Structure formats: C-alpha cells, structure tokens
Amino acid sequence: xxxxxxxxxxxxxxxxxxxxxxxxxxxxxxxxxxxxxxxxxxxxxxxxxxxxxxxxxxxxxxxxxxxxxxxxxxxxx
Amino acid sequence: xxxxxxxxxxxxxxxxxxxxxxxxxxxxxxxxxxxxxxxxxxxxxxxxxxxxxxxxxxxxxxxxxxxxxxxxxxxxxxxxxxxxxxxxxxxxxxxxxxxxxxxxxxxxxxxxxxxxxxxxxxxxxxxxxxxxxxxxxxxxxxxxxxxxxxxxxxxxxxxxxxxxxxxxxxxxxxxxxxxxxxxxxxxxxxxxxxxxxxxxxx
Numbered sequence: 219x220x221x222x223x224x225x226x227x228x229x230x231x232x233x234x235x236x237x238x239x240x241x242x243x244x245x246x247x248x249x250x251x252x253x254x255x256x257x258x259x260x261x262x263x264x265x266x267x268x269x270x271x272x273x274x275x276x277x278x279x280x281x282x283x284x285x286x287x288x289x290x291x292x293x294x295x
Numbered sequence: 296x297x298x299x300x301x302x303x304x305x306x307x308x309x310x311x312x313x314x315x316x317x318x319x320x321x322x323x324x325x326x327x328x329x330x331x332x333x334x335x336x337x338x339x340x341x342x343x344x345x346x347x348x349x350x351x352x353x354x355x356x357x358x359x360x361x362x363x364x365x366x367x368x369x370x371x372x373x374x375x376x377x378x379x380x381x382x383x384x385x386x387x388x389x390x391x392x393x394x395x396x397x398x399x400x401x402x403x404x405x406x407x408x409x410x411x412x413x414x415x416x417x418x419x420x421x422x423x424x425x426x427x428x429x430x431x432x433x434x435x436x437x438x439x440x441x442x443x444x445x446x447x448x449x450x451x452x453x454x455x456x457x458x459x460x461x462x463x464x465x466x467x468x469x470x471x472x473x474x475x476x477x478x479x480x481x482x483x484x485x486x487x488x489x490x491x492x493x494x495x496x497x
Contacts, residue, residue: 244408250407251406252400252406252411252442253408255441256412260448269484271485271488275485276311276409276412278409
C-alpha cells in the first residue's frame with residue numbers, strides 16, 4: 219500500500235499511518251465526520267491536481283474506494 | 296418501494312444515495328420538529344433561543360402549501376427510506392431568478408458529508424436547472440465549517456460576510472454568503488449525472 223494517501227488520511231483523522239486501512243470509512247470510523255470527508259476531498263484534489271466528479275465523490279465509502287478511483291485515473295496512491 | 300406510505304416513485308428528485316419527496320404531517324410530528332430542538336443542529340442555525348413544537352411544524356407545513364416562493368422537501372435515505380433531513384429553496388424570486396438554498400441533515404448517522412454533498416448538489420440542480428434560476432445563494436455561520444466547505448466544493452464562492460451576525464454559545468459569529476451562477480453550474484463536474492425527476496424511472 220502506498221504511503222501517500224494513507225498519510226493524508228492519517229493526518230486528517232489524527233491517526234498514525236499504521237492505523238489506517240483500506241476498509242476505513244465514515245460508517246466505521248468515529249473521527250470520520252462530514253468535515254473530515256470534505257477535507258479529504260480537498261486534500262486529495264490538491265495533492266494530485268485533479269477534480270473528481272460528483273459520482274466519484276459519492277463513491278468514497280472508504281479509503282480503498284478512493285484508492286481505486288485514483289488508480290482508475292492512473293494515480294498510484 | 297411496495298407498501299411504503301410515500302414511495303420513491305413519487306419522489307420529487309432521486310439521486311444515488313438519497314431522494315427528495317414532499318413533506319407530510321407525519322414528518323412534522325416526527326423527527327422533523329425534533330431536529331429543530333436539537334443543540335447539535337440549532338447551534339449551526341443560530342436558532343437556540345426558542346423551542347419548536349409539532350404544532351408549529353405542522354403550521355409551517357400548511358404555510359408551505361400556500362406559497363410559491365419556498366420549496367421545502369424531505370430528504371430520504373434510499374437504502375432505508377428513513378427521513379434524514381430537510382432541503383429547501385426559499386425566497387424564490389422568479390423575476391430576478393434567484394433563491395436561497397438550505398439543508399439540514401438531522402440524522403446523526405447520516406452526517407458523513409457524502410449524504411449532504413449529494414443533497415446540496417441535487418438542490419443546486421433543482422434551483423439552477425429544473426427551476427431555471429440565474430443564481431443560487433447559500434448562507435451559513437462561519438463556525439459551520441463542514442457545511443460551508445461542502446458547499447464550496449460544489450463551486451459556490453463567497454460573495455460577502457455579515458460580521459458578528461449571530462450569538463452562538465456565548466460568542467458573536469459571522470455569517471458567510473456563498474453563491475453560484477447557473478452558467479458555472481451547467482459546466483461543473485459536480486453536477487449530478489444520475490438524478491431522476493418525478494415521473495421518470497431510475
């Protein structure tokens with residue numbers, strides 16, 4: 219697993235990188251609230267210089283889903 | 296959904312994870328009126344001074360049916376058909392073609408940002424496409440950071456600020472105005488691609 223996205227998520231959720239897993243999402247992570255979601259969107263779009271469309275944003279159910287969205291764009295995150 | 300009292304096929308607008316439908320008296324007497332007594336919600340609305348009652352909510356609902364300058368809708372989770380919030384366009388001005396958007400997600404389990412993001416995108420689509428408005432406005436307390444950021448994510452930009460406009464938790468708080476024009480929304484990647492309007496099959 220690349221450290222890049224993991225480190226972004228860890229920083230936003232105030233966790234250690236080793237505590238971040240691909241199945242983590244707002245439904246199973248107490249500190250992942252609406253502010254964390256929007257901050258993650260902004261951080262990822264800034265880091266990778268992309269703009270995700272609404273369907274892609276709505277598919278961010280967990281870290282793994284976001285990693286796949288980025289992979290589909292040719293970004294190894 | 297067969298057997299459901301307010302089936303999705305009669306929804307005003309259906310998105311990916313949520314849909315909007317008409318509000319009912321059951322809604323008014325249920326969670327809807329309770330949300331406007333809940334501190335985690337009223338704090339973001341600067342509406343902590345008064346209490347809300349089922350009767351007041353029913354009266355509001357009755358007023359809705361007599362006006363064309365406000366469109367208020369129940370926000371429903373598509374998986375559970377649970378009423379999770381309220382979305383509205385108010386001060387709808389058909390001459391100057393503008394309106395003010397607001398959204399309350401009352402269900403705490405749905406306050407994950409994604410439900411709000413889709414609902415805000417759908418309200419923007421309703422105003423700027425279905426109602427053919429020129430501009431849509433959203434206002435929020437500066438302390439309502441998530442709501443403001445989610446709205447900005449859709450392309451709304453800050454156009455003004457009313458300083459020390461609300462008194463919340465013992466402190467004066469600014470109120471931020473955000474707005475978006477129809478011409479910018481029509482080319483935005485944030486537009487919902489898969490919205491279905493009432494009468495359409497999804």
